[in-house]
Structures are given as structure tokens and as C-alpha cells.
Amino acid sequence: MVESIHFRTRVELWQEQTMRVSAIYIDGYRRFKEQNIKFENEVTVLAGANNSGKTSLIDLLRVVLGGEGSLHAEDFSASDRYQWFMALVEAAIKGEEEFSDFVEHKNLLEKAPSIDVRLEVTYDPVADDIRQFADYLMDLDSAKSSFYFQFRFSVRVDRLIAACNDLYTDIEKTIADCGWTSASEINPGSSEFLVLQAKIDASLVDCSRPEVFFADENYTNILPMGTHKNLKHLFNFRAVKASRALDDINEDKSGGLNQRLIEVVKEDENWLQLLSQFPDQVVSAIHGLKIREATTDEALKSLNTVIESISSTNGSKQHDLFLDFHVTEDHAVQMIARAMQTRYLGEGVPLGEASQGLGYSNLIYLHLEAESFIRSTAQEENCYLVNLLVLEEPESHMHPQMQNAFIKHLLSRVREVGGLQVAVTTHSSEIVKSSGIEQLRVLKSEDDGCRIVDLRDFHTAEVARKSTETQRLFNFLYAINFSDLLFADKVIMYEGDTERMYIQALIRELPELSGLRSQYISYVQVGGAYAHVYKPLIVDELRLKTVIITDLDYDKASTISSVEDLKLLHSTNTTLNAFFKKKDSEADPANAKALTIGNLMEKVASTPGLAFIPGTELAAVAFQSEPEGYARTLEEAILAVQLGTDVWSSRTQEDWKNYRKISELKFSIPREPESPTIRQIVLSTSNQKTDFMYSLLLNSELLKTVPPYILSALRWLDS
Known part of the structure; x- marks a missing residue:
């Protein structure tokens, strides 16, 4: 009775805990440069196309929060590594003295690549038990309720200086062999470059080490935490990778679901109580069935006779072999997992695991992983930690309806149990559609790296503060159109269905447009009045190259006898008026002059024959003219x-x-x-x-x- 009361209190404590990772700042890691990711209290959805950085982010979290694996040269920013290589070679080209000055310079550390990860953990000062974190409280301001941690993977200056000096001979030889007289002559694809780059990378990693600190809000005052384990032990972290071992062929004997089922139930007290009785029951059954005697008589009797004969020849006494049985709870779990079979009932007969497709196997696997983690968060040692589960691309092998069902169940389950955070990475439009816009963070792959777009911030700035009618319009338009935008390379906005049919046929048929066929084009139907509503998201926030194909639109009942008559007419196209309408003055921007067809014609640039939207080169409007x-x-x-x-x-x-x-x-x-x-x-x-x-x-x-x-x-x- 006492034990059950204790468990109930612990569960209540776990459910009330609100300690969360609220933000992670990343700089110098692969394609992440000075990027900040804000996390939701419950579920955060990190959406992005392939190669946008989703897997890289999970790999980093596994190292920093999970303590799994280590960092390598490829984990440094590629641009930082290249600049470091060029700086060393350029200094060596100038001569040994210049190289020595470069290595001994006080700013050497600033030039060497490094990885910087900063974590903000928020808590409720009234409800949360912060016993595990209390030693790392830097700011005693009662109005603030966050802990700040820093993970750094950077070089030690003394070791770096020694390593650079050791490298000088190799660098000098490569310069001489290649005949480089300036850095501009270096060919990054040459074999000499690659060999030398590998040596410089290896020395960089050898000189680097992970360090962890706790800090104030601005990270201007930092104190060491000791080893990396001290940071890791503040988190109960698990990441489920996209490369899940699933199989739907008949030869699949792995019984993978059995293992996951055991993981889910092993923390249950009823299970633990039953398991504790298992070894004695097994040993009792062994004795009751006389298995020991039968095995000894049949298997060991002749073996002991042979041993006795051998021992008599060398004068040494050998003891008889006998069998004993030692069954532990671990043996019991292994036995149960091997003996248990997960079956499906189909058409009145039992079917094995392999009878279901990969989609169902993946769905069940993910559900069991999530449930196992949820149960682990209720353990007493985890009640005072930050509990974070990361699921990578759960949509694998699932059709759209199954993706929808999974993410909705996950959102509901996390909200129901409390006490944990979940981050989901995805490139599924269906999962995006099923998530709230405030939950979405978009990873955009751009020339200079990976950029994070926080759609909660966007929603707050562009939607939440608008009128009720405007909010309804935004929410409706984004609900039907915007999920594909998050993964698009470029965008075409059009008015109606016939326009889309025509545009797609042209892209498919015309050889000069073959480049568009290899890109992910998002088609957004906006009618003639709503294209401007999308500009803040598509152009300003996502920075997607966008063309709006719309109609000139003017009063068709007007009597026109010449082009001059036409130019005096007013445009009735809401989109064109929104983008190009003239203002009377900056002091009164709401008072706009009527936009005539003549005004619009003046907006069209001769090359490329489009009107560019003011303030950006990423968006242009196409409409009819002469x-x-x-x-x-x-x-x-x-x-x-x-x-x-x-x-x-x-x-x-x-x-x-x-x-x-x-x-x-x-x-x-x-x-x-x-x-x-x-x-x-x-x-x-x-x-x-x-x-x-x-x-x-x-x-x-x-x-x-x-x-x-x-x-x-x-x-x-x-x-």
C-alpha cells in the first residue's frame, strides 16, 4: 500500500513538471550558422525538404543531449573548414616567418573552426522541482525562470599551435609540388588539395575537445560544469532515427515488435512483480520435470567416464561435471521475448508480424517507442529532468491517412500525459497539414547554409494581431495551400484551374522550360484577389522565388476605340492594386491614387517582361499587355x-x-x-x-x- 501511494505521488509530480528546452542556438555545426530554434512546450514539428538539415540536427542532439558518439571533422562548418585551410596555406605561401606569425597571433582561436551549442531550459518557479538543476542557476532575478547551458567543441590553443607547426612541412611540400604562388591558384577539387585538407582536418579534430558550461542569459558570464556527462545527466533524451529496421517479408524472424512491447511494459509495477517470481517458477518447473537428471544421465555420464580415464593416465584427479540451473530476471526477459509472438487476427486466423505491410509495422514501432519513452519519464530519476523525445521522419512507409492518424494521436497523447516534449522532423505535407502553424519550424536549405523559419513568430507578427476577419482569411488560405510551400523550390500563383492546366502543359512540353521540370514547384491558386495575402509568408519569410500570373482586368463593358482609351481605364484586379497602387504621400499612405492600365504598363520591365513587386527581387507579376x-x-x-x-x-x-x-x-x-x-x-x-x-x-x-x-x-x- 505504501509503495502504490509513493508511485501515485511520483506520477503526479512528473505530470506537473514543466521544465522544457525552450530554445537551442547552433553555430558552426555543418550547415548551421548562428541559427536559433525555439521549441514548443509539447510537440514541435521541424519540416524541411531533403538535405535541409533535419538529420544533422538530430545527430547533434544525440551527441550533446544523449551523449552518444562524438564529433568529427565533417561536423565543422564546411565553409569554416575551407577558410581555415586557405588561411594556413596562404600564410605558408608567404614563407615560414609569416606562417609562424600567423600561428602565434593572439586571434588564432577566432580563426579556427568551432561548434557552439547553447540551450535554454525554462521552468515554473512555483511548481517545478529543480533539485537537479539548482547548482547551475546563474541569474537570481526572481522574474526570470531559465537555466542556460553551453556546449562547445573547440581547439585548445597550445595544442593547435603545436599541430600547425607540425603541419608546416606538409603544407610547404604541397605548395612546392603544385607551384602555388597565391591562394587563388588552389583548386579545391584536386587530389593534392584533398590530401592536405584531410591532414589539416585531422589535426583540427585532434586539438579539439568538448566543454560544457552554465551561463547567464547573454552568455557573457560562463562557468565550467565539469565533464560532458554533467550536462547529459540533466536530460532524459531519446532519438528514433529514420533508418528503422523494418521488414515485411516472410523470412523476417526478428520479432522486432516483441522487443518494443517488452520495453513498454518493463517499467510497470505489476510486470516487475510478476517478473520477480519468474526465475523461481522456472527452476521449480525444471526440477519437477526432472530435466536436470535426464540431462545428466544422457549427456554427462559418458563424458565423465572419458574424463576419468584421461585423468588416470596423467596422475591428476579430475572432478565429475554436473549441471545446475541459474535463472535471473534478465534471462526471464530474454526467454519471454524469444517465446512471445506478435500476431494479427485476420479472417479468423492468426497471422505473423510479416503479414502486415511496412506502414503498419512502422506505425506500431513508433507508437511503442513513444509509449516506452513516456513510461520512462515517469521513473523517479527522470521526474526532475528535461524529457525530450525526437522522432525522425515518422512518415516513412505510411500512406497519407496513416500519417495523419499518427501525428494526431501523438499530439493528443503528449497533451494528455504531460511531463515531456516531442520534436518531429518531417518532409510530409500531411504531417504539416495536421500540425498547428504555431508548432512548425521550417528548415530552409540556402546557399549559405540552413536557415530556420519560425512559423510561430510569423503567425504572431502577421496574423494574430490582425482583425478577426483577416485572421479567418489567413487561416483558411494557409490551411488549403501552404503545406506544399514549406518544401518548394519555387512558387507559381495562378487564378483558376485552366491557368494551372496550361502552365503545367507548357512546362512539360517546351524544351526551354526543362529546368523547371527538375524542381519542386508549388502551385497556389489565389484567384484574382488574394495573391498579396501570401506575400509575407512566401516571399518575405520563406524567401521563395515566386511568380504571380494574373489577369489585367478592367471594365469589360467600357467602349474602347484606341490603346489610349484603354490606358485611362482603372484596373479592377485586387492583387495588382495591392502591389502597385500609388500613394498620395508618405504621411497618408491609406489615401491611394486610382491605378490605371497605363500606370500598370509602366511597371513592366522590358526584360524580363514582368512587373517586379516593390521591395523584393524574389517576386514578380505577369499580366497581359500589348x-x-x-x-x-x-x-x-x-x-x-x-x-x-x-x-x-x-x-x-x-x-x-x-x-x-x-x-x-x-x-x-x-x-x-x-x-x-x-x-x-x-x-x-x-x-x-x-x-x-x-x-x-x-x-x-x-x-x-x-x-x-x-x-x-x-x-x-x-x-
Whole structure:
């Protein structure tokens, strides 16, 4: 009874603990340069395309928080390693004296690559028991409730100086062999470069060591914590890698699920009580069945006779062999795991583990890993630690519905049990869709490394403070469109379904657009009024190269007799007005001048034939102009380009019928007037836009004549 009361109190303590990793700062590790990742109290989803840094992040956490493995030369930033190599070689090219001055310089440590990881752990000063962390409290301000830790992998200056001096002979020889007279002559791909780089890398790692500190908020005052174990022991950390050993072939005898099931239940008190009785029960059964006697009689009787005969020949006395049985709880667990089989009941008969696909095996595996970790966090020694579980790419082998079910169950389970944090890395749109935008951190692979986009910060700045109506609009638009954006290389925004059909066909068919076929293009349907809503996320935050293909849009009922008449009309396109509308003055930015078609034409750059959105070179808008006969829709533009005329020029009914027959395009010809214009043809075909587009796409010759604004948009995106 006393034991059960103690367990209940411990569980309550565990569930009330709110100690969390709130932020991790990383600098100098692989592609991470001065990046800060904020973690949610419950589940954080780290989304990114392949090679964006997700696995690198987990590898680092395994070393720093899990104490697993060590750091190597490849873990230093590649750019830092290259700069270090070039600095050494450049100094050596100048001569031994210059090299010695470089090595002895007081700023040598600042030039050598290093890895810096900083952790902020927050706690509730009222509810949390911080006994394990109390020795590392640097700031005594009662208004603050965080601990700060630093992990550093850097060189020792005395060892680095000695190593550099030892390297000088090798560097000098390579310079002489290659004939380098300046650093600009060095070819990073040459065999000489690679051999010397390997030697410099090896010396760098040999001179480096891990160090851990606790610090104040600004990391200006730091004190050593002793060994790395002292930091590791503050965390109960587990990482489940993406390379999980799963199999769905009949020869699979691993019984992997059995092992996971044992892991889940082994901390349960009922299980422990039953397990403690197991060894005695087994030994009793062995004696009861006379297994010992039978084994001794059959197996050892003749062996002891042989031993006795041998011992008589050399004068030494040998003792008889006998069998005994020693069964421990570890033996019991091994026996149970080997004997137990995880089975599925299908069509009324039992089926083995291999009968289920990899998706189900992965789902069950991950569930058991999570449950095992959750139970471990309730152990008394873990109640006072930060409990962090990391799952790498749980979507492996799962179809979208299964991914959705898993992440929703995980979110619900973590919220239900409390006392732990979970981080999930993913490149699954389905998992992104099932997560709240505040939970998402996006890892963006860019030329200068990996950049972290914090969508909680974005949501707070761009959505949460807006009006209720604006928030509803943002949330709706992002819910239906934004998951693919997180993994995209580039973005095309378009108005309607026929535009997308046409754009995709052009990218597929035109040789000059082949570069776009190898990139991940996210297509975002925005109508004619909502493209500007996406700019803060897509262009400003994610920094994706984006083209918006929209319509010129002006009053179609207006009487137009010349281009000059057209230029005086006002644009009715909300997107164009939002991006390009003129302001009367900086003092009164809300008072905007009406945007005319003439104003818009002035925005179009002759090269590349697009209008760039003010304030960025990453986003441009494409719309119809003179080459498309001043059309106001895609269909008008296509006909205008195919016929080489403007949209208000008329043709006889007979001419239209002949053109329809020759071109095999599907469009309607109105009865009135006798000589309809392109605009009147398109208006008459407004309910058959999809049929018109299909007939166009099925004619490969017609696809060769493309409205210039569309082609300019796709060429620029591909550049």
C-alpha cells in the first residue's frame, strides 16, 4: 500500500513538471550558422525538404543531449573548414616567418573552426522541482525562470599551435609540388588539395575537445560544469532515427515488435512483480520435470567416464561435471521475448508480424517507442529532468491517412500525459497539414547554409494581431495551400484551374522550360484577389522565388476605340492594386491614387517582361499587355496571340467558324453581333473554359504559340 501511494505521488509530480528546452542556438555545426530554434512546450514539428538539415540536427542532439558518439571533422562548418585551410596555406605561401606569425597571433582561436551549442531550459518557479538543476542557476532575478547551458567543441590553443607547426612541412611540400604562388591558384577539387585538407582536418579534430558550461542569459558570464556527462545527466533524451529496421517479408524472424512491447511494459509495477517470481517458477518447473537428471544421465555420464580415464593416465584427479540451473530476471526477459509472438487476427486466423505491410509495422514501432519513452519519464530519476523525445521522419512507409492518424494521436497523447516534449522532423505535407502553424519550424536549405523559419513568430507578427476577419482569411488560405510551400523550390500563383492546366502543359512540353521540370514547384491558386495575402509568408519569410500570373482586368463593358482609351481605364484586379497602387504621400499612405492600365504598363520591365513587386527581387507579376492584344483574361490572350490581333478587333461569323474548324478549338460563337470580337467570343464561351483549354492542350502545334506574358513568367522563374 505504501509503495502504490509513493508511485501515485511520483506520477503526479512528473505530470506537473514543466521544465522544457525552450530554445537551442547552433553555430558552426555543418550547415548551421548562428541559427536559433525555439521549441514548443509539447510537440514541435521541424519540416524541411531533403538535405535541409533535419538529420544533422538530430545527430547533434544525440551527441550533446544523449551523449552518444562524438564529433568529427565533417561536423565543422564546411565553409569554416575551407577558410581555415586557405588561411594556413596562404600564410605558408608567404614563407615560414609569416606562417609562424600567423600561428602565434593572439586571434588564432577566432580563426579556427568551432561548434557552439547553447540551450535554454525554462521552468515554473512555483511548481517545478529543480533539485537537479539548482547548482547551475546563474541569474537570481526572481522574474526570470531559465537555466542556460553551453556546449562547445573547440581547439585548445597550445595544442593547435603545436599541430600547425607540425603541419608546416606538409603544407610547404604541397605548395612546392603544385607551384602555388597565391591562394587563388588552389583548386579545391584536386587530389593534392584533398590530401592536405584531410591532414589539416585531422589535426583540427585532434586539438579539439568538448566543454560544457552554465551561463547567464547573454552568455557573457560562463562557468565550467565539469565533464560532458554533467550536462547529459540533466536530460532524459531519446532519438528514433529514420533508418528503422523494418521488414515485411516472410523470412523476417526478428520479432522486432516483441522487443518494443517488452520495453513498454518493463517499467510497470505489476510486470516487475510478476517478473520477480519468474526465475523461481522456472527452476521449480525444471526440477519437477526432472530435466536436470535426464540431462545428466544422457549427456554427462559418458563424458565423465572419458574424463576419468584421461585423468588416470596423467596422475591428476579430475572432478565429475554436473549441471545446475541459474535463472535471473534478465534471462526471464530474454526467454519471454524469444517465446512471445506478435500476431494479427485476420479472417479468423492468426497471422505473423510479416503479414502486415511496412506502414503498419512502422506505425506500431513508433507508437511503442513513444509509449516506452513516456513510461520512462515517469521513473523517479527522470521526474526532475528535461524529457525530450525526437522522432525522425515518422512518415516513412505510411500512406497519407496513416500519417495523419499518427501525428494526431501523438499530439493528443503528449497533451494528455504531460511531463515531456516531442520534436518531429518531417518532409510530409500531411504531417504539416495536421500540425498547428504555431508548432512548425521550417528548415530552409540556402546557399549559405540552413536557415530556420519560425512559423510561430510569423503567425504572431502577421496574423494574430490582425482583425478577426483577416485572421479567418489567413487561416483558411494557409490551411488549403501552404503545406506544399514549406518544401518548394519555387512558387507559381495562378487564378483558376485552366491557368494551372496550361502552365503545367507548357512546362512539360517546351524544351526551354526543362529546368523547371527538375524542381519542386508549388502551385497556389489565389484567384484574382488574394495573391498579396501570401506575400509575407512566401516571399518575405520563406524567401521563395515566386511568380504571380494574373489577369489585367478592367471594365469589360467600357467602349474602347484606341490603346489610349484603354490606358485611362482603372484596373479592377485586387492583387495588382495591392502591389502597385500609388500613394498620395508618405504621411497618408491609406489615401491611394486610382491605378490605371497605363500606370500598370509602366511597371513592366522590358526584360524580363514582368512587373517586379516593390521591395523584393524574389517576386514578380505577369499580366497581359500589348503583345497579347491588351487582353483581360487568359482565354482572350491565347486567341489574340494565335490570331495576331487585339481583343476588340472583329471577324465575321463565317471567319470564326472556319477558324474553329481549322484549329479544332472548342469555343462558342454568339449569334449577335454579325462580326464578334475576341472578347465577345470568350464571353460566349465562359461556361466552356475547361473544354476550350483541353482542346488547346491536345493540339501540340497550338502550344508552340504562347502568350508572351506567360512565357516571360516561366523563363524568369527558371532563371
